[in-house]
Amino acid sequence: MTAQATKQQQLADILALAPVVPVVIIDELAHAVPMARALVAGGIRAIEVTLRTPVALDAIRAIASEVEGAVVGVGTVLDGQQLEAARVAGARFAVSPGVSPKLLDAADASALPLLPGVATAGEAMSLLERGYKHLKLFPAVPVGGTKLLGAWASPLPQIRFCPTGGISLASAPDFLALPNVACVGGSWLTPKDKLQVGDWAGIEQLAREAAALR
Numbered sequence: 001m002t003a004q005a006t007k008q009q010q011l012a013d014i015l016a017l018a019p020v021v022p023v024v025i026i027d028e029l030a031h032a033v034p035m036a037r038a039l040v041a042g043g044i045r046a047i048e049v050t051l052r053t054p055v056a057l058d059a060i061r062a063i064a065s066e067v068e069g070a071v072v073g074v075g076t077v078l079d080g081q082q083l084e085a086a087r088v089a090g091a092r093f094a095v096s097p098g099v100s101p102k103l104l105d106a107a108d109a110s111a112l113p114l115l116p117g118v119a120t121a122g123e124a125m126s127l128l129e130r131g132y133k134h135l136k137l138f139p140a141v142p143v144g145g146t147k148l149l150g151a152w153a154s155p156l157p158q159i160r161f162c163p164t165g166g167i168s169l170a171s172a173p174d175f176l177a178l179p180n181v182a183c184v185g186g187s188w189l190t191p192k193d194k195l196q197v198g199d200w201a202g203i204e205q206l207a208r209e210a211a212a213l214r
Protein backbone atom coordinates (compact mmCIF):
# COMPACT_ATOMS: atom_id res chain seq x y z
CA MET A 1 0.00 0.00 0.00
CA THR A 2 1.31 3.47 -0.79
CA ALA A 3 1.53 6.04 1.99
CA GLN A 4 -1.37 7.94 0.43
CA ALA A 5 -3.50 4.79 0.19
CA THR A 6 -2.86 4.12 3.89
CA LYS A 7 -3.91 7.66 4.76
CA GLN A 8 -7.04 7.38 2.60
CA GLN A 9 -8.01 4.19 4.45
CA GLN A 10 -7.51 6.00 7.76
CA LEU A 11 -9.75 8.82 6.53
CA ALA A 12 -12.40 6.34 5.38
CA ASP A 13 -12.45 4.81 8.87
CA ILE A 14 -12.62 8.21 10.60
CA LEU A 15 -15.37 9.58 8.34
CA ALA A 16 -17.39 6.40 8.93
CA LEU A 17 -17.47 6.94 12.71
CA ALA A 18 -20.58 9.15 12.57
CA PRO A 19 -22.75 10.98 10.02
CA VAL A 20 -21.50 14.38 11.21
CA VAL A 21 -18.06 15.81 11.93
CA PRO A 22 -18.47 18.81 14.24
CA VAL A 23 -16.45 21.85 13.19
CA VAL A 24 -15.41 23.50 16.43
CA ILE A 25 -14.08 26.94 17.36
CA ILE A 26 -12.62 26.85 20.88
CA ASP A 27 -12.19 30.26 22.52
CA GLU A 28 -11.39 28.94 26.01
CA LEU A 29 -9.01 26.06 26.51
CA ALA A 30 -11.00 24.90 29.55
CA HIS A 31 -13.96 24.16 27.26
CA ALA A 32 -12.08 21.66 25.10
CA VAL A 33 -12.20 18.52 27.24
CA PRO A 34 -15.78 18.77 28.59
CA MET A 35 -17.03 19.68 25.10
CA ALA A 36 -15.30 16.68 23.54
CA ARG A 37 -16.57 14.39 26.32
CA ALA A 38 -20.12 15.62 25.63
CA LEU A 39 -19.76 14.97 21.89
CA VAL A 40 -18.39 11.46 22.48
CA ALA A 41 -21.14 10.73 25.02
CA GLY A 42 -23.66 11.73 22.35
CA GLY A 43 -22.10 9.36 19.80
CA ILE A 44 -19.86 11.76 17.87
CA ARG A 45 -16.22 10.68 18.04
CA ALA A 46 -14.44 12.49 15.19
CA ILE A 47 -14.08 16.17 16.15
CA GLU A 48 -12.49 18.89 14.02
CA VAL A 49 -10.91 21.66 16.08
CA THR A 50 -10.23 24.63 13.82
CA LEU A 51 -7.00 26.62 14.01
CA ARG A 52 -8.92 29.86 14.36
CA THR A 53 -8.07 30.73 17.95
CA PRO A 54 -4.79 30.95 19.88
CA VAL A 55 -5.73 27.97 22.08
CA ALA A 56 -6.61 25.59 19.24
CA LEU A 57 -3.40 23.52 19.34
CA ASP A 58 -3.56 23.22 23.12
CA ALA A 59 -7.21 22.17 22.79
CA ILE A 60 -6.21 19.43 20.33
CA ARG A 61 -3.47 18.28 22.73
CA ALA A 62 -5.90 18.18 25.66
CA ILE A 63 -8.62 16.29 23.79
CA ALA A 64 -6.11 13.81 22.35
CA SER A 65 -4.65 12.98 25.74
CA GLU A 66 -7.70 13.23 28.00
CA VAL A 67 -10.85 12.24 26.11
CA GLU A 68 -11.29 8.53 25.70
CA GLY A 69 -13.03 7.63 22.45
CA ALA A 70 -12.41 10.97 20.76
CA VAL A 71 -10.64 11.11 17.41
CA VAL A 72 -9.50 14.69 17.28
CA GLY A 73 -8.66 16.40 14.00
CA VAL A 74 -7.36 19.80 13.06
CA GLY A 75 -9.29 22.16 10.81
CA THR A 76 -8.55 25.36 8.90
CA VAL A 77 -5.07 24.07 8.03
CA LEU A 78 -3.45 26.43 5.54
CA ASP A 79 0.19 25.32 5.46
CA GLY A 80 2.67 22.59 6.26
CA GLN A 81 3.81 24.13 9.53
CA GLN A 82 0.28 24.01 10.91
CA LEU A 83 -0.08 20.44 9.68
CA GLU A 84 3.05 19.36 11.51
CA ALA A 85 2.20 21.27 14.70
CA ALA A 86 -1.22 19.62 14.81
CA ARG A 87 0.25 16.15 14.19
CA VAL A 88 2.65 16.65 17.09
CA ALA A 89 -0.24 17.87 19.28
CA GLY A 90 -2.10 14.62 18.65
CA ALA A 91 -4.41 15.33 15.71
CA ARG A 92 -5.42 12.17 13.84
CA PHE A 93 -6.72 13.93 10.72
CA ALA A 94 -6.50 17.35 9.12
CA VAL A 95 -8.97 19.44 7.14
CA SER A 96 -8.24 22.41 4.88
CA PRO A 97 -10.66 24.89 3.32
CA GLY A 98 -8.93 24.58 -0.06
CA VAL A 99 -5.70 23.39 -1.63
CA SER A 100 -2.36 24.93 -2.50
CA PRO A 101 0.63 23.18 -4.11
CA LYS A 102 2.76 23.80 -1.00
CA LEU A 103 0.16 22.40 1.37
CA LEU A 104 -0.25 19.29 -0.78
CA ASP A 105 3.52 18.74 -0.87
CA ALA A 106 3.59 19.03 2.94
CA ALA A 107 0.68 16.62 3.24
CA ASP A 108 2.46 14.09 1.01
CA ALA A 109 5.43 14.24 3.39
CA SER A 110 3.28 13.96 6.52
CA ALA A 111 1.78 10.89 8.19
CA LEU A 112 -1.33 12.91 9.02
CA PRO A 113 -4.21 12.21 6.60
CA LEU A 114 -5.54 15.41 4.98
CA LEU A 115 -9.15 15.98 3.93
CA PRO A 116 -8.68 18.86 1.48
CA GLY A 117 -11.42 21.29 0.53
CA VAL A 118 -12.51 21.63 -3.09
CA ALA A 119 -15.17 23.61 -4.91
CA THR A 120 -14.59 22.63 -8.55
CA ALA A 121 -14.32 19.42 -10.59
CA GLY A 122 -10.84 20.48 -11.70
CA GLU A 123 -9.59 20.64 -8.11
CA ALA A 124 -11.14 17.24 -7.43
CA MET A 125 -9.41 15.79 -10.52
CA SER A 126 -6.02 17.20 -9.46
CA LEU A 127 -6.42 15.57 -6.05
CA LEU A 128 -7.48 12.26 -7.60
CA GLU A 129 -4.19 12.32 -9.51
CA ARG A 130 -2.41 12.58 -6.13
CA GLY A 131 -4.31 9.62 -4.71
CA TYR A 132 -7.00 11.43 -2.74
CA LYS A 133 -10.33 9.57 -2.52
CA HIS A 134 -11.90 11.66 0.26
CA LEU A 135 -12.51 15.38 -0.18
CA LYS A 136 -14.38 18.11 1.63
CA LEU A 137 -16.80 20.15 -0.50
CA PHE A 138 -16.45 23.70 0.77
CA PRO A 139 -18.39 25.86 1.24
CA ALA A 140 -20.92 23.18 0.43
CA VAL A 141 -24.21 25.06 0.18
CA PRO A 142 -22.93 28.27 -1.49
CA VAL A 143 -21.10 26.31 -4.22
CA GLY A 144 -24.06 24.13 -5.15
CA GLY A 145 -24.86 21.75 -2.28
CA THR A 146 -26.73 18.54 -3.05
CA LYS A 147 -27.22 19.49 -6.71
CA LEU A 148 -23.48 19.85 -7.27
CA LEU A 149 -22.68 16.60 -5.44
CA GLY A 150 -25.40 14.79 -7.35
CA ALA A 151 -23.95 16.07 -10.63
CA TRP A 152 -20.43 14.89 -9.67
CA ALA A 153 -21.50 11.38 -8.57
CA SER A 154 -21.51 9.94 -12.09
CA PRO A 155 -18.32 11.49 -13.59
CA LEU A 156 -16.28 11.31 -10.34
CA PRO A 157 -17.50 8.05 -8.73
CA GLN A 158 -14.14 7.36 -7.04
CA ILE A 159 -14.51 10.30 -4.66
CA ARG A 160 -16.39 10.39 -1.36
CA PHE A 161 -17.18 13.83 0.01
CA CYS A 162 -17.64 15.42 3.40
CA PRO A 163 -19.61 18.55 2.45
CA THR A 164 -19.23 21.37 4.97
CA GLY A 165 -20.51 24.93 5.11
CA GLY A 166 -24.15 25.93 5.49
CA ILE A 167 -25.44 22.47 6.50
CA SER A 168 -27.87 22.01 9.42
CA LEU A 169 -29.55 19.14 11.26
CA ALA A 170 -32.54 19.69 8.97
CA SER A 171 -30.62 19.68 5.67
CA ALA A 172 -28.03 17.01 6.55
CA PRO A 173 -30.25 14.04 5.56
CA ASP A 174 -30.47 15.29 1.95
CA PHE A 175 -26.66 15.26 1.77
CA LEU A 176 -26.29 11.91 3.57
CA ALA A 177 -28.71 10.29 1.11
CA LEU A 178 -26.28 10.89 -1.77
CA PRO A 179 -24.07 7.95 -2.81
CA ASN A 180 -20.90 10.06 -2.85
CA VAL A 181 -21.33 11.57 0.64
CA ALA A 182 -19.48 9.88 3.51
CA CYS A 183 -20.56 12.35 6.19
CA VAL A 184 -21.19 16.06 6.58
CA GLY A 185 -19.39 18.73 8.56
CA GLY A 186 -21.03 21.48 10.55
CA SER A 187 -20.68 23.90 13.40
CA TRP A 188 -24.22 23.50 14.73
CA LEU A 189 -23.26 20.86 17.31
CA THR A 190 -21.07 23.26 19.28
CA PRO A 191 -22.78 26.66 19.26
CA LYS A 192 -20.93 29.54 20.88
CA ASP A 193 -23.69 30.24 23.40
CA LYS A 194 -23.67 26.67 24.72
CA LEU A 195 -19.85 26.64 24.95
CA GLN A 196 -19.80 29.96 26.79
CA VAL A 197 -22.14 28.80 29.55
CA GLY A 198 -20.75 25.26 29.71
CA ASP A 199 -24.00 23.62 28.60
CA TRP A 200 -22.41 20.21 28.07
CA ALA A 201 -25.73 18.39 28.39
CA GLY A 202 -27.07 20.56 25.58
CA ILE A 203 -24.07 19.74 23.39
CA GLU A 204 -24.46 16.03 24.18
CA GLN A 205 -28.09 16.27 23.06
CA LEU A 206 -27.09 17.99 19.78
CA ALA A 207 -24.52 15.23 19.25
CA ARG A 208 -27.11 12.55 19.94
CA GLU A 209 -29.44 14.04 17.31
CA ALA A 210 -26.60 14.24 14.79
CA ALA A 211 -25.42 10.69 15.50
CA ALA A 212 -28.96 9.42 14.89
CA LEU A 213 -29.05 10.87 11.38
CA ARG A 214 -27.98 7.51 10.01
Ligand code: 3PG
Nearest residue numbers: 023164165166167186187
Ligand atom coordinates in the same frame (compact mmCIF):
# COMPACT_ATOMS: atom_id res chain seq x y z
C1 3PG B 1 -16.78 26.68 8.85
O1 3PG B 1 -16.25 27.29 7.95
O2 3PG B 1 -16.82 27.11 10.01
C2 3PG B 1 -17.35 25.35 8.56
O3 3PG B 1 -17.46 25.18 7.19
C3 3PG B 1 -18.67 25.15 9.21
O4 3PG B 1 -19.62 25.84 8.53
P1 3PG B 1 -21.08 26.02 9.16
O5 3PG B 1 -20.92 27.00 10.28
O6 3PG B 1 -21.89 26.59 8.02
O7 3PG B 1 -21.55 24.68 9.61
